[in-house]
Amino acid sequence: MTNWIDIAALSDIPKRGGRVVKTTSGCIAVFRTQNDQVFALDDACPHKKGPLSEGIVHGNAVTCPLHNWVIDLETGSAKGADEGQVNTYQIKVENGRLLLDLNQLKTRSAA
């Protein structure tokens, strides 16, 4: 079961940019691509916990600002030679608003 909650407007995130949503169990990075696709991932690179929300967004990927690991926004997996994965969360855009699944967040904090 999903429990969509409105977190912000799509336009609050710049194109090819990311911002964070604070939760009790750490930050979630929300990204908006050039084509207005949105993705939500843990804001911690699988390598050394770098804040992915501060990385450069290119295509459907973000490059971690600390050591240039490239993370696939759709899967949360590291691309290229690197190995690792971050959690991804369900997010969608409706009428220009960003909706995040709160239930999935709760599962995460319980885990």
Added chain:
Amino acid sequence: MPQKLVIIGAGMASGRMLEELFELSPQTYDVTLFGAEPHGNYNRIMLSPVLAGDKQFEDIITHDADWYKQHNVNCRFDEAIVKIDRRKKQVISQNGITDYDKLIIATGSASFFIPVQGKDLPGVIGFRDISDVDTMLKAAGKTNGKAVIIGGGLLGLEAAAALKARGMDVTVLHLMGHLMERQLDPAAGYLLQKELEKRGIRVVCKAHTSAILGKDRVEAVLLEDGALHPADIVVMAAGIMPETHPAVSAGLRVERGIWVNDQMQTSDQDIYALGECVEHDGIIYGLVAPLYDMAKVLARTLIEQQAAFIAPMVSTKLKVTGIDLFSAGEFGDEDSHEEVVLRDPARGIYKRLILRDNHIIGIVMYGDTTDSAWFFDKFKRGEDISDIRANLIHGPSMAGGNADPLAAVAAMPDSAEICGCNGVCKGTIISAIHNGANDLAAVRAQTKASASCGNCTGLVEQVLAVTLGDNFVVPAAKGMCSCTDLTHQDVRQIIKSRKLKSIAAVMQEAGWKTSCGCPSCRPALNYYLLCQWPLEYTDDAQSRFVNERNHANIQKDGTYSVLPRMWGGMTTPQELRAIADAAEKYNVPTIHVTGGQRIDLLGIQRDDLPSIWSDLNKAGLVSGHAYSKGLRTVKTCVGTDHCRFGTQDSTGLGIKLEKILWGSWTPHKVKLAVSGCPRNCAEATCKDLGVICVDSGYEVSVAGAAGMELKQTEALAKVATEQEVIDLSIAFIQLYRESAAYLDRPYKWVAQVGLQWVIEQIVDDIENRVALIERFEISQSVYRKDPWAEQTKPQYQSQKWAALADLTLEAAQ
């Protein structure tokens, strides 16, 4: 008794043939020479300089009356040929009949008049002989005379430049997409067009002439798109046509030109032909070198020596003062061709070698043709250039017998570290290669070697070359990144020339292979755009690396460092107190004094950045840009203020420099220092720009490094006043901003362009120095401001610094 040799045509080809013949055997023939012009043989190639006024007609006469007399040549100039009677072996001319034993046809060529209405109007002329030049000069004598040249080839452009030099208003109409398309590729054609336009010549490419208009004489040229170009004269320079008339009427075999065999013999065994009127093996020649070859062959044939004409390799140079251009061979894009390209947009230099199987098959040079003979020699001799390929494009001075760089790499043990950033050793790279990584990108993906700072890229490529041998081809020119094959310099040039003013426009126009670039090209493009269009381009925060976007250096734990500027390394108790207060208020765990004479506060939470900046701003402190590809510090010593050895006010000069330069974005970081005496306490000789004060003035030196590489600065100039130091510093930094590739420190850039060039640009050329300073000031009118003050404005708080949403309460429920 000598045989009778009759020659029709007294141009350069027959002239050279006569020289050869008289040299070999002065007595064999009695020579009669017919010429359509009133003059004997003159150097037609030099008509352009005569037109331009650089030479007089007298200067270009090859054979004067004395010469003909001395060689007993019966000259029949200004006399038209009526017909050739092959049966009687006679030439019938305007004034009589002349018998021949051997006849040579050397009638040359005529300008091709494009078949449009009005082509026969008075004032429409070709550009073949001295009378054409006289006609043009008469038109040029008029004030505000307008010339339209049809044809942007060699001849047309020479005429255009010459007429422009004579004060005419000149337009070149060219059918093809770029000038001199038979000799130049589009890039060189573009540079040429730019240079001509700079001289005030209008150039219209893809110009389809529809008609030439005028009542009694030419008045204008009309293009198919409706554009009208007023003209007092129209010069037809759209090509030449072999003059075959007498040969055709004599029934000789004529294709496009008069057919000849390898001995220059026509289809009649007693009639020969040479020059631009002939066709040999399907080819018509219009350049002088092959015509001279023909002359040599024919002279020997006439005295029954063995000789054969072999299609030569030809090259082209444009004879326009101040334009250096060279072209030879093939230069089309074909899959089997490889190429080596050197571009230096700032100097307007373009060199391109086209290679096939390690042989030069084509050469295009623009702007600097000094090495053309060297390249052309290798081209003609079909030399294998694989041994010198790495430095080939730099010419004989660089491509000489350098030691083999591969030998050094081959000798390294497997345990040798190649990539210092990622700790990758040679053995790891070699095993990746054996596992199929056969190019740089693949090695990078598998091992991360060269994936960080990139300094070891060359080494990694050499390991690839050693391991794979001939199967590895070192890429000739590296693209900026995997999104494009264009080099940094290519992209800068495109941004400038095509007036592209957004990242999206560059990616579109330059054919980016990715939708929105990558972390390596986006920051570079953002920099190139803001450097080129400081007033029009809006900085793209999303294309900035985190440090420049957040105006603070990110640390390994995601916290940031905050570093206020201390002008020239000077501070006050109030500033120190404000720093101490901020450090306490924000629980700064680490305070560090840097090598750049400032105080760094480390371990600051992202959320706290705007408020700590605001606090520091209140005490008059501004951003130190310790995070930027821009001006970092100007390190100083205390100079004459306190030091007993100080010779000048080094502190004051350092502060002045820093106040002028701060806030500017550059391709990579820039650090300066000013030392008050040669003891050099400010360590100025390892900076990007260093000043050493001496009794008599200031020694300015540049291109030092004290990072991954260690390098002493090189002397730029010694000057007497502070103002000169300031001017040179600004000009140096602006030149670096405008011409270096993104992420090249000044020392790397200077190594590429050469210190001598930098000196010419900013020390010798005062005008250019002033222009550079002006452009820097325009840019600084936008960027010389404190980003901290900007970033603490309320709109940044909601749009950038605050969290998008805070779910800590909801998730806790």
